[in-house]
Amino acid sequence: MNDERDDRTSELLGLLREEHRAPPDLLPAVMRRIERASEARGKRALDWLLRPRTVRISPAMAGLAAAAVAIALLRPSEPEVAPAGPADAGPVVPTVSSPATLGGAAARVTTRFVFVAPEARSVRITGDFVGWDPEGVPLEDPRGSGTWTVDLPLPPGVHQYVFILDGTEWRADPRAVSHVDDGFGQRNSVVIVPGNGAT
Amino acid sequence: MTDPTDGVLVRRVLAGERQLFDRLVSRHQDRMIAYARHMGFDPAEASDLVQDGFVRAFRHLKRCGDPERFSGWLFRIVSNLCRTAATRRARRPTESLDAHAAALAADGPGPEERAEHAWLKDRVRAALDGVPPEQREALVLLYLEGYSVAEIVELTGASPSAVKMRLKRGRDALEAKLAPLLEEVER
Numbered sequence: 001m002n003d004e005r006d007d008r009t010s011e012l013l014g015l016l017r018e019e020h021r022a023p024p025d026l027l028p029a030v031m032r033r034i035e036r037a038s039e040a041r042g043k044r045a046l047d048w049l050l051r052p053r054t055v056r057i058s059p060a061m062a063g064l065a066a067a068a069v070a071i072a073l074l075r076p077s078e079p080e081v082a083p084a085g086p087a088d089a090g091p092v093v094p095t096v097s098s099p100a101t102l103g104g105a106a107a108r109v110t111t112r113f114v115f116v117a118p119e120a121r122s123v124r125i126t127g128d129f130v131g132w133d134p135e136g137v138p139l140e141d142p143r144g145s146g147t148w149t150v151d152l153p154l155p156p157g158v159h160q161y162v163f164i165l166d167g168t169e170w171r172a173d174p175r176a177v178s179h180v181d182d183g184f185g186q187r188n189s190v191v192i193v194p195g196n197g198a199t
Numbered sequence: 200m201t202d203p204t205d206g207v208l209v210r211r212v213l214a215g216e217r218q219l220f221d222r223l224v225s226r227h228q229d230r231m232i233a234y235a236r237h238m239g240f241d242p243a244e245a246s247d248l249v250q251d252g253f254v255r256a257f258r259h260l261k262r263c264g265d266p267e268r269f270s271g272w273l274f275r276i277v278s279n280l281c282r283t284a285a286t287r288r289a290r291r292p293t294e295s296l297d298a299h300a301a302a303l304a305a306d307g308p309g310p311e312e313r314a315e316h317a318w319l320k321d322r323v324r325a326a327l328d329g330v331p332p333e334q335r336e337a338l339v340l341l342y343l344e345g346y347s348v349a350e351i352v353e354l355t356g357a358s359p360s361a362v363k364m365r366l367k368r369g370r371d372a373l374e375a376k377l378a379p380l381l382e383e384v385e386r
Binding site: 170 | 224229236254257258259320342
């Protein structure tokens, strides 16, 4: 009975088989869109990072930011380096090191990202703040110790990001404040840049 | 000389040979279009959705966990786009009359036979469009796209029992909608 039903369903649906083919313009249209997106991506990422934004900062936030400045000034002049070693092999939670401006027209918060990866030949970061540009922004490892860092001027808010190792391997930040599903079976890391809401 | 596998092409694209992505598009576009069309989208909508799917796949190619399984990963992107689009747009239940006119004008059997065939196809397509989306997807993948149950499990991420249940319910729904037609045929 089941076999009969299966045959009948197969026969009926078979009437619709092999009648749909991709239109001839689909492939060139896809490749055109990819080319256009690739050309625009670099410019878009740069524009996004440099675009001025107005941020309202409350007195409480100004106090918090001033405290952050004071802490930053009191810190040793050595660059921030995450301790290496197996226990700290993951990236350091991005830290807000100083507000770019206070109450100004282009307030952004310099946010340091650190990733310890001695085996990597290159490390880049990409996220919503650069339009998920696959090229991302490079991290640097000036000492050759495997500790890669970059400071990015980010507007206050919640941002998602990942690190890209050697141009191919996308890695979430295991020590980020939280993670979200990226819709492709992997996770994005989340960083919260404190602020009072951009307008 | 054998064609490179999907995995080889994906790795080469990621390594910088972006133009090779056209081989992946060429290889998978018919199946993706067929899927979108069988899921009830008209030719223009299906083309837009599949284009979006390929562009999205290219943009996020580094996130394709297993390059050798690119086709399943691509399918999930396209099927998600189809689901999202289906919730936004009213689907067209049947193909336009122009398409039937074109079918009738095609070379092949005589006019009466072609007209009957077109009428039957129209009824089957309308019945399939009326089956709930997840069940319709399972029917399309098994009977029209030629995937096995195991492959459907991998493509959709549903459990084997869920896929089998969708197929059973899908067949029930399809037969219920086509019952008058089946009675007529069997008479």
